[in-house]
Amino acid sequence: MNERRQFIRIVYQAPAMIRQARSHWPADVRDISLHGILLGRPEHWQPDDNTPFEVDVTLHDTDIHMTMVTELIAHDSDCLRMKIVNIDIDSISHLRRLIELNVGYDELLYRELELLADLAD
Secondary structure, eight states, X not given: OOOOOOSOOEEEEEEEEEEETXXXXXXXXXXXXXXXXXXXXXXXXXXXXXXXXXXXXXXXXXXXXXXXXXXXEEEOSSEEEEEEEEEOHHHHHHHXXXXXXXXXXXXXXXXXXXXXXXXHO
């Protein structure tokens, strides 16, 4: 498989809640980027294929939550790959800081933020 990722993913393990319509499932974050998130597949996973998901991630040892609207890109028996399609300003600020702390290379982060802005246009 060709690697098509344009954004650096950081390994980050945290609890998450996936919501879709009237359903919700606890999950665990495996990695995250400015553009997507990889989650462990929850037990009893029965999504409605036509509706976006809201994913709420709780940052470790804080009361900070990142909330995002996502689309399911791919899944298997172990994980869910989701694209972030909408994220509020507070959540993107927390996500940016999380990536900044884990990448440790400002130029790379700024390049990714410019690429994200280009995709939004």
